[in-house]
Amino acid sequence: MVQEEIMRRGPWTEEEDVQLLFYVKLFGDRRWDFLAKVSVFSFIPNNRLKRTGKSCRLRWVNYLNPDLKHGKMTPQEERLVLELHSKWGNRWSRIARKIPGRTDNEIKNYWRTHMRKKAQEQRKKCSISPSSSSSSSSITHEENERNFYDTGGLKLLQVEGERKSSDQEQDGKSMKVYSMDEIWKDIELLEEKEEKMNKPIMGSISPLWDYSLDSLWKDFDWSSFR
DNA sequence: AAGACCTCCAACCGCGGAACG
DNA sequence: ACGTTCCGCGGTTGGAGGTCT
Numbered sequence: 700m701v702q703e704e705i706m707r708r709g710p711w712t713e714e715e716d717v718q719l720l721f722y723v724k725l726f727g728d729r730r731w732d733f734l735a736k737v738s739v740f741s742f743i744p745n746n747r748l749k750r751t752g753k754s755c756r757l758r759w760v761n762y763l764n765p766d767l768k769h770g771k772m773t774p775q776e777e778r779l780v781l782e783l784h785s786k787w788g789n790r791w792s793r794i795a796r797k798i799p800g801r802t803d804n805e806i807k808n809y810w811r812t813h814m815r816k817k818a819q820e821q822r823k824k825c826s827i828s829p830s831s832s833s834s835s836s837s838i839t840h841e842e843n844e845r846n847f848y849d850t851g852g853l854k855l856l857q858v859e860g861e862r863k864s865s866d867q868e869q870d871g872k873s874m875k876v877y878s879m880d881e882i883w884k885d886i887e888l889l890e891e892k893e894e895k896m897n898k899p900i901m902g903s904i905s906p907l908w909d910y911s912l913d914s915l916w917k918d919f920d921w922s923s924f925r
Numbered sequence: 926a927a928g929a930c931c932t933c934c935a936a937c938c939g940c941g942g943a944a945c946g
Numbered sequence: 947a948c949g950t951t952c953c954g955c956g957g958t959t960g961g962a963g964g965t966c967t
Contacts, residue, residue: 710961803954
């Protein structure tokens with residue numbers, strides 16, 4: 700299609716963000732393809748959003764949505780991710796739904812980088828103590844690392860004695876680490892503190908976000924949104 | 926100082942499934 | 947029932963910025 704040829708790709712500009720916010724405000728955050736198509740034919744030349752519906756949705760879901768938190772994962776959130784991943788595996792969107800303000804992409808990225816680190820540390824341990832890799836095991840370190848991602852790092856975490864395994868869960872034995880209630884309580888406490896101090900504890904917010912997009916939120920009347 | 930390497934994360938791709946005509 | 951369109955998900959990639967040597 701000719702239209703696809705003029706579609707922009709790559710990083711979003713601030714101008715595009717503003718345009719997307721405008722169209723989301725106008726049409727809601729559901730009909731992405733429609734939104735993208737309509738925006739291309741805008742009568743206002745500078746307001747034409749040359750992006751696919753898919754790209755628009757991604758930008759909104761992962762960045763522009765005002766419900767999102769930005770910044771580092773808190774220890775509470777990290778624990779929650781571990782807990783939920785051990786339960787559900789790589790069901791990122793499902794995990795994300797249980798962690799307010801975090802996206803599946805964010806959690807996925809977090810998991811990949813942090814769990815890779817853990818896997819590498821584990822690999823080091825393996826190489827230091829070759830006895831641990833018995834001759835009966837034909838699993839290479841690379842495979843081990845891959846297994847770590849695929850299984851949610853359960854095997855390696857078991858070695859570390861940090862977390863319970865889903866196998867155990869299936870056996871009906873539950874090794875208590877942190878209950879969901881405890882985690883949620885932790886988050887609530889943290890948020891309470893945050894309110895009292897009138898200062899966000901939940902991660903550092905990107906200066907760009909703070910600086911340029913803040914004004915956008917003010918301009919939009921989110922209460923009437925959808 | 927500078928090049929190599931690493932980490933992080935935004936964005937893309939491909940696929941499956943739901944919705945709709 | 948079937949084909950088409952759209953949406954959402956999980957996996958992957960690439961670039962920017964940071965750290966190491």
